[in-house]
Amino acid sequence: MNGDSNLGAAISLSVRDLVVSYGDKRAMGPVTMEIEQKRVTALIGPSGCGKSTFLRSLNRMNDLVLGCRVEGDVRLDGQAIYGPGVDPVEVRRRVGMVFQKSNPFPKTIFDNVAYGLRIGGMRDRAEITGRVERALGRAALWNEVKDRLGESALGLSGGQQQRLCIARALAVEPEVLLMDEPASALDPIATAHIEELIHELVRDYTVVIVTHNMQQAARVSDYTAFFYMGDLVEFATTDAIFTHPSQSRTEDYVTGRFG
Amino acid sequence: MKRPASRVGSPPAPPTGASGRTTHPARPALRAPSSPAADHRGRFGEAERSERGGGGRWGAEGRSEPSQGSHHSSRLGDVALALGTGLAVALVLLIVVVILGDVVYNGAAHMTLGFLTQAPRDGMTAGGIFPAIFGTVALVVLMTLAVLPAGVATAIYLSEYANPGSRFTRLVRVAVNNLAGVPSIVFGLFGLGFFVQFVGAGIDRALYGGQRVFGQPALVWAALTMSVLTLPVVIVATEEALSAVPRELRLASAALGASRLQTIVRVVLPQALPGILTGAILAISRGAGEVAPILFTGVAYYLPKLPRSLHDQFMQLGYHVYVLSTQSPDVDATRPILYATVLVLLLLTFALNATAVVVRSRMRRRLAGANS
Numbered sequence: 001m002n003g004d005s006n007l008g009a010a011i012s013l014s015v016r017d018l019v020v021s022y023g024d025k026r027a028m029g030p031v032t033m034e035i036e037q038k039r040v041t042a043l044i045g046p047s048g049c050g051k052s053t054f055l056r057s058l059n060r061m062n063d064l065v066l067g068c069r070v071e072g073d074v075r076l077d078g079q080a081i082y083g084p085g086v087d088p089v090e091v092r093r094r095v096g097m098v099f100q101k102s103n104p105f106p107k108t109i110f111d112n113v114a115y116g117l118r119i120g121g122m123r124d125r126a127e128i129t130g131r132v133e134r135a136l137g138r139a140a141l142w143n144e145v146k147d148r149l150g151e152s153a154l155g156l157s158g159g160q161q162q163r164l165c166i167a168r169a170l171a172v173e174p175e176v177l178l179m180d181e182p183a184s185a186l187d188p189i190a191t192a193h194i195e196e197l198i199h200e201l202v203r204d205y206t207v208v209i210v211t212h213n214m215q216q217a218a219r220v221s222d223y224t225a226f227f228y229m230g231d232l233v234e235f236a237t238t239d240a241i242f243t244h245p246s247q248s249r250t251e252d253y254v255t256g257r258f259g
Numbered sequence: 260m261k262r263p264a265s266r267v268g269s270p271p272a273p274p275t276g277a278s279g280r281t282t283h284p285a286r287p288a289l290r291a292p293s294s295p296a297a298d299h300r301g302r303f304g305e306a307e308r309s310e311r312g313g314g315g316r317w318g319a320e321g322r323s324e325p326s327q328g329s330h331h332s333s334r335l336g337d338v339a340l341a342l343g344t345g346l347a348v349a350l351v352l353l354i355v356v357v358i359l360g361d362v363v364y365n366g367a368a369h370m371t372l373g374f375l376t377q378a379p380r381d382g383m384t385a386g387g388i389f390p391a392i393f394g395t396v397a398l399v400v401l402m403t404l405a406v407l408p409a410g411v412a413t414a415i416y417l418s419e420y421a422n423p424g425s426r427f428t429r430l431v432r433v434a435v436n437n438l439a440g441v442p443s444i445v446f447g448l449f450g451l452g453f454f455v456q457f458v459g460a461g462i463d464r465a466l467y468g469g470q471r472v473f474g475q476p477a478l479v480w481a482a483l484t485m486s487v488l489t490l491p492v493v494i495v496a497t498e499e500a501l502s503a504v505p506r507e508l509r510l511a512s513a514a515l516g517a518s519r520l521q522t523i524v525r526v527v528l529p530q531a532l533p534g535i536l537t538g539a540i541l542a543i544s545r546g547a548g549e550v551a552p553i554l555f556t557g558v559a560y561y562l563p564k565l566p567r568s569l570h571d572q573f574m575q576l577g578y579h580v581y582v583l584s585t586q587s588p589d590v591d592a593t594r595p596i597l598y599a600t601v602l603v604l605l606l607l608t609f610a611l612n613a614t615a616v617v618v619r620s621r622m623r624r625r626l627a628g629a630n631s
Contacts (some may be wrong), residue, residue, distance in 0.1 A: 066422070080582055093516035103507035105526060116515035119525065165511070172515060 002167055005095035009231060010037040012206040013058060018072035020062060022051050026211065028053045030072060031232045035176075040198060041209045042221035042238065047255070051210050055178050058208065059095035060088035079174070083095055093120065100181040102161035104168070104193040109136075109145050112153045114174035133183035139167035140197050140258050159190025166197065170205075177201060181211040184218065195220050214254055218242050227248045262346040361502040362605065366598030374599055383583060384592040388600050394478075394558075394567050394573030395547060395607060401482035401569075402489065402546045407539060409486070410493025416496070418501040419523055439491035443551040449478075450484030450556035459570075472570055479569035481557030488552050489542035496541060500526060500534020501587040533623045547608045560586075577605040 011034045028050030035041050043051040053062065062068045062080060074081050081091045088207060093116075098201035104112050110154060113132040122128055132149075136142040141163045145156070153164055162182060179198075183191040198207055199218045210218050217224055217238065224241040226234045226249075234250045245251045377387030379432040413435075421428040460474035474478075504527050512522040528535075550558070559572040560582055579602050587593040 059514065061510070061514060063540065064510070089516050089518050092514055097514035099507065099510065099514075101507060103505070103511045105508060106530065115512070115525070116517075119512075119515065119517045119521045168511075168515065 010041075011035065012037040012077065014073075014078075015058075015074040015200060016056060016073040016075075018054070018070070020050070020057050021069045021071075022065070023067045026230060028057075028227075028230045029232075030057045033232060033235050035206060035208060036223065037206050038202055038204070039222040040202050040209060040220050041223040041225065042217035043210045043225050043227060044212075044217050045227035045233075047212075050230040051225075051227040052180055053231075055180055055210050058176070059097055060091045060177055061097065063088050063216035065204065067106050078203075082210060083147050093172055093174045094139050094174050095178060096161070096172065096181045097178040098169055098180065102158060102165050104152055104156070106152065109153050109164065110152050113168050113171045116168060120172060131173075132167075135167040135171035137162075138170050138201070139198070139245065140193065141167055157190070159186050159193055162186060162190070162194060163197065164193075166201075170201075174205070174221055176206040176208065179207065181210050181212060184212060190215075191231040192218070214242075214256075226253060230251070279614040285397055323425060324329055329372070331491075347399040359605075362598060365595065366602035369599035372603060374596075375603070377410045379524045379561065379596075383561065384587065384589050385596075388574075388576070388579060388596070388603065390562055390565055391576045391600070392603060392607065395604070397478060397566065397573060397574045398485065398553065398557075398575060399543055399547050399611065400481050401478065401540060402414050402485040405483055406486035406489050406493050406546075407535075410490050410538065410542075411535060414494045414497035414501060418498050419519070419527070435491050437495050441494075443488060444554070446484055446488045446552040447554045447556060449487070450480055450552060452481050454480040454557055475570075476555060476557040476572055477486050477570040478557050478566050478573045480630070481553040484552045484556045485546045485549065488549065489545050492541045492545065493535075493538040496538025497531065497535045500531035501538070503534065503598060517544050524598075536615055536619040536622065540598040540612055540619070543611050543615065544608055547611060548577060548604070549574070550581060551579075553578065576600060576607065580604065 013035040014018070014031050015035070017030045017032055017033055017114050019031075020027050021227050031054060043055060045051050055091060056062045056065075056080075057070055058074060060070075062070055070082060072082075074095060079241055080086065081095075105115060110132055111161070114128050122131075131144065136145060144160060145164075148155075153161065156164060162185075164175075166182070183194045186194065195216065198209065201207055202222075209217075211221065221238045222234065224238045226241060226245075226247075227230055228249055234245055234247045236246070240246075241250060242254055245254065251257075321411060374387040375392065376389050378390050379388065380386030390555070397584070413431075415427065450607060453477055455474065458473075459480060463472055463474040467473075508526050508530070509522055512526045513519075517525070553575060556580045557572055558575045559579075562572055562574050580597065582592050583597040583600060
């Protein structure tokens, strides 16, 4: 979609020899890849192939999994996020995440979006209000909820809840947005909303999305990485992956011969 | 509860009744203890539980069954079981009614304003019980102040920070469970030995030059002893409440850059608050009624003055009941006072419970659908 060449493009996340293991068992890696700024990178592969594990290692969410060990190097704008003295909390403010199942807090719509700002120490009410409004606008939810910001987020539909979670992640103005199958629990219309949204978001954010849906990967992403059994099999432009993959396993998978 | 008890008599015939395959002799027995909410409701659950358990449904199926020979014995079993469980329920209700009825009947007349606001007089054969009411409330309040932070903090550690598989965590859990099984008089002795004679006397040596101030039974030691007794209740209830908070919410919070502490304070605890309050309710009910733990640690036989500091002794309703009923010089003169005291104790426990239940249900409503 954006030409074959990486030349000259800014790199947002640079991953080198990343290995993630649970206990003694290697779950993923070693993986080396570079994720380009303000582009959508899709991670595809069969269940258990390590793509979600890879995604979670980009904002150190794996730190929360008991017995999980991460080796290798991940750099965000050149800064090692697993470096000594790096606070994972700080990393997560710069690399936001949206989960498969929408998980709004049992708070009001406004408080959900304001959550990240408040825990970040923002106190100024006008500033918070402005940021919440902007984030809801970016997530294409503002028009639907502007009159009910004080109501519980749990009253929203599934698709709206997921967009609320995106707004919540955007409010803290991260550089990268990770999405773990963000539309897999939604109906086709809500899914289309989310995909449109991703097209919009990528103007300002780097997006990495895990998806089980091959058409979705083809529709929304600029680059696609195919994972299989914990290994990164192939990483190229989405065009290349879906039209002339270099690996036969990739071809088998994207054409539906297995997986 | 949607099934009113009145259906016992005229049951709708279940469509599958004719299939005749039935295993239900075992089922009512399984059902009875399984009403999940009941265990958390403390004393208030009682009424609902007996309503819900209604044997009507089972009676209904038994009836609509075809009377074939092979089912005869199981039908007999149903009838016997319905009778047996019904009798048991009736017996429980009867006991409650008799106790409450007796207490109210004999005590209500003596429940005057003077009785509630005066100190005992004339060798406790006259006057009121205000010092005992005050002492009980003070004890329960202090106990709650002590047990809630300690219990909630322990539960937070166990649920949020401790490695669940570690030997230390398991040891703590075993200790908590064992604490719950210790007889209350043992807590009393522990309180005397540890709080009064060790901590209290230590304070006296360090701060008061050996003069006896804290090194004797006192309100603060009784409250602390009571809080040790109720600690497991609070820990277990809080831990359950914490573990019921969905993991997705913690992850969402972490992904937004919240520290673990921020997640606990802003997401987990608010969600768990109703459950924590349940623990508090149970602790309060228990603490208001127990006597053994305070016997050696602070309660006074007769003390017309109110306690004015933490190191004063105090009167307490439960102990006062014991004193009135066993130590009175004139049993007949004391009897109305005794009954009224019991009534006050019951009402006080009831009121403490009711307050907590109201607060909790309000909180739950606010959490469940802030959209209403």
